[in-house]
Amino acid sequence: MTDGERLTIDDEILARARIHARGVSREYDLEVDLGALEWSVSARAKRRAGACRWNTRREVATIVLTRRAYERYEWEEFAAVVRHELVHAWEFQQFGESGHGSRFREKAATLDAPRHCRSFAEPRYVLRCLETDCEWTATRHRASKPVTSPGRYWCGCCGGTYEVEHADSGRTWTTSSGYGGAKSALGEEW
Incomplete structure (x- = not known):
């Protein structure tokens, strides 16, 4: 060097x-x-x-x-x-x-290699099915379309509707306008 x-x-x-x-x-x-x-x-x-x-x-x-x-x-x-x-x-x-x-x-x-590697970052969003008999959840790190427009997508298990939760604040939404409202309300904390 x-x-x-x-x-x-x-x-x-x-x-x-x-x-x-x-x-x-x-x-x-x-x-x-x-x-x-x-x-x-x-x-x-x-x-x-x-x-x-x-x-x-x-x-x-x-x-x-x-x-x-x-x-x-x-x-x-x-x-x-x-x-x-x-x-x-x-x-x-x-x-x-x-x-x-x-x-x-x-x-x-x-090779003693895992099929999938453990996530090292906390997700920013949690998607959760709203049907009472379904326990489906998914996580996202980015504001993808299923996060910003959840009303256009369905639960990955039963096909029901789901809500999105902003993990840091706990705010939830089920529509694109709800996403916009949560983002606006959180401002700098988003």
Whole structure:
């Protein structure tokens, strides 16, 4: 390192992830071409701890790891995220596609990688079915259309109506005008 240069947390994340990937590749005989794998860190992601993107034209997988997850997880849990994304990279390199189906689950189990990673951020909105015999709920981090216009969508379980709750304030709404009213009423607290 030269004068004026210093390692950042992103450098630390990438270094630890690459070292872990080499170890996993050797220990589990994972047929992933680490030389054809790119790495990056996201400072913006709020829900997912990692992602693996496939560039079909270049036939290169890019593993994107989330800084906030690294800061919130212990290393063992974050290392499991790296293994999860390595399974996606392996699938992309071997089959040109990846998902969370049976092939993924089988390979992930051999690497002790979770099928889904724990959320590291609290949701901003909670969707809750209004039907008395249904206990369906869902969470959202962004003001998507089901959040801003709940009257146009239905419960994911029974098909009934649902309400949206702003998690921090407890305000609820069932229509797009209700969303606008809650947002306006909360002002700076939104």
